Amino acid sequence: MKTDHSTAYVRQEDAPLLPPPRNETGIIGWFNQNILSLINDFSGIGAAIRSVLMAVGTLAILYYSAHILWALIDFAIIEAVWSDPDELKRVVCTTEIAGGIQHNGWHGACWPLATAKMKFLIYGAYPAEELWRVNITGLVLIIGLVCLMFDRMPYRMHIGISMLTIFPVFAYIMLVGLGDWIGLPYVDTRDWGGVLVTLVVALTGIIASLPLGVVLALGRQSNMPAVRYLCTGFIEFWRGIPLITVLFMASVALPLFLPTGVTIDNLLRALIGVTLFASAYMAEVIRGGLQAIDKGQYEAADALGLGYWKSMRLIILPQALTYVIPGIVNTFIGLFKDTTLVAIIGLFDLLGAAQAAINDAGWSSPVQAITLYLLVATFYFICCFVMSRYSMRLERKLDRSNR
Amino acid sequence: MANNAKLKKQGSEEIVISMNGVNKWFGSFHVLRDINLNVHKGERIIICGPSGSGKSTVIRCLNALEHHQGGDINILGVTLDNNVHNVETVRRDVGMVFQQFNLFPHLSILENCILAPTWVKKMPRAEAVDLAMSLLERVKIPEQAHKYPGQLSGGQQQRVAIARALCMQPEIMLFDEPTSALDPEMIKEVLDVMVGLAETGMTMICVTHEMGFARKVADRVIFMDEGQIIEQNEPEAFFSKPKSDRTKLFLSQVLSH
Ligand SMILES: Nc1ncnc2c1ncn2[C@@H]1O[C@H](COP(=O)(O)OP(=O)(O)O)[C@@H](O)[C@H]1O
Ligand SMILES: [Mg+2]
16 A cells, blocks of 8 residues: 655554565575676666676686686696605606606696605704704794684783783794703704794784884874984885895895994894884884874873873774774785795795705706795785784774774 | 852852963964953853854863963963973863763773773772762763763763763863754753753853853853953843843844754
8 A cells, every 4th residue: 555645644553664575685685686686687778788798707707717726726636746655756747758757748736846845945944953943933823823813812911912022032042042051052044944934034024013113103293303204214215115125235235334243144134124114114004094093082182181102002093003904914914925035135935945946956847836836825825814814803803892 | 040049159269260361373363362261169151152263272272282372371270381291280180071072982981981090090990980980870871881982872972071071080171062063852961961060069161052051050151252252241141131242143143043
C-alpha cells in the first residue's frame, strides 16, 4: 500500500524493519556488486561497450594472473630439483646438453644449491663454532617480537622496553663478543654476512630512526630559531642525497677526515649512514602527523598546565604517531629494502651473500642466479608483508579506541 | 531574582584578576585596546559582544594562551610576564573550557580527567580517580567514565571538559562560548552544570550569548566591541537600560531571535 505524503498525514503504524535484499550480502553479494554489476549493464550503447570491455579485461587479468602463478609453481615446485644425494653440485641442475643430468629444455629451481649455501646466506663467514651466539640472539629477538604482537601478554610494556634497551646491548655482546676470558671471543664484523647483516642494519635503523625522527620533527617545529634551522638543515641535507652516496662517502671519504690510525668499523659506518638517512625521512613523516593535530589539543594541554614536554609526550605525539602509522611503516619497509645497498661498501648482506653464491663456479648453471634471487626475494617479501599487515592491525586497533 | 541576589553576596573584596591598560596586537591589528578589568573572588562575569570583538582574546590572555603586549595582568597575585614559571603557576589555578571541547580523543573520559592532576600536581592516581569520579558525578555522567570522547554527544563532551578543568581544583574558571558548538537540545544540560558551578562560589568568566544564563548567574555583564570594553553593568540594568548605542544594537540583534 502506498501512502500519499504530499498532504497532511499521521503515521499509524511503524514501517516494518526488513533484512537487506539477499543478493547484497555474502559471496554472491560481493560478486554481484563488484563484478556482475560492472559487466551486465546494457542499458545504452556506452554502457554496453563499457560492460564488454570490463568483461574482457576481467578475463584477461584472470588469465594472466593464473599464467604467472602457474609458471612460478612449475619452476619452484614441479620442475624443481629438491635433493642432491650424490653431491653432484652443478651437474644435478644442468641439462644433458650442457653436461648435466636433466633432460634438455628443463627449467626448474635448484634447491640443493640453496641448501648448500644456506649457512652462508644466513651468517656469512661468521665462524662455525660461534654460530650458537647468533642463533641465541635471533631466538631472543623472535620470542620478544612474538610476545609483543599479543595484546594481552602480561608485562607487555616491560618486554617492549627491554627489547628497546637491554636487547641491543645483549645482541652487541653476543654478536661482537667480549673476549676469550668469558668464552665470547671477538668476531670481526668483516666476517658477518647474509641475513645477519641485513637484520642488524635494518633493525638498528628502524629502532634508532624513530626516536631520532621524533626529535628532528619536534625540532623543526620549535620556537627557537637555532634549533629549527639546525633540524631543518639536517633533514634537508640527508634527504637531498641518495643513500648510495651516503654509504659511498662513509666508506671512501670518512677515513680522510679521521686522524691517521683511527678506523671506524665498516658495519658501524653503514649503520650510522642508514640511520641518519632514515631518520630524516621519518622526521618528515612525523611532522605530517604533528600538523594534522588540531590546534585546540595544544591549547587544552597548555591550559591544563602540562608544559611543553609533557604535552608532547602525553597528548600530541601519541595522536600524531597514530595518524602516521602507514607512513612510518612505509619508511620502515623502504629502509629494510634499502639495506641491500650496503653491498656497495663491501658488506655481505643477504643480497651480497647471494651474489657471492651465484658466482660459485662449482654450482654454475643457468638456474643458479634465478633460484637464489627467488629465495632472496621471498625473504624480503615475507618480512615486508608481515610489517605491512602488522601496521594495518595496529591501525585498526588504535582506531577503535580513538573514535 | 532572589537566587541572583543570594549568589551575589558571595563576591568578596579580594581581587583575583586585575587587568590594567592591557593592549594587544595581531601583527598590525590592534585587537585589545586599553582593557581594564578587576574581578573579585567568587564573582561571575559574562562577556558578550559581536564576533571578532576580542572576547576570546581577552580570556585567553588570562591564562597566557595569548600574550599581551601592553599593560599588566595579575592573577591571584602572580604577574603574567615572560617568566615561564609564573605562567605555569597561573595555569594550575585557572581552568578553561573551550568552544570545541578539545577533549583528548586518544584517552578515555576518566584518563582525560586524571591526566593533569597526576602529571602536573603529582596527585596519587587513586586520589585523582576518586576526585575525577566525584566531579563526573557532579556533571552527571559518571557512567561514561570508561568511554572515549568520540563516543559521547557534544553536550556530554562539554560536561566532561568542565569536569576535566575542575579536576585541577582551580580558583578561577574561564569559559569561551561553551555552548556555541552544541546542538540546541544539548545547550541546557551544559548551562545547568555551569549554574551549579556558579552556586558553589567559583570565580567565573564566561563568554556567551546565552542571555538567559547571563541574567541568572552574572554579577556583571561586560559588552565588548572592536577590542574595547564598551559597557559593563549589573545584568538587570545592563539588559533593561543599556546606555551605549552599540550595546543597544547588539542586544536588539541577539535578543530578537
Ligand atoms: N591568532 C590570530 N592571528 C591573527 N588574528 C587573530 C588571531 N586570533 C584572533 N584574531 C583576530 O582578532 C580579532 C578578535 O578575535 P577573537 O578574540 O577571537 O574575537 P571573538 O572571540 O570576540 O569573536 C578577530 O578579528 C580575529 O580575526
Ligand atoms: Mg571567540
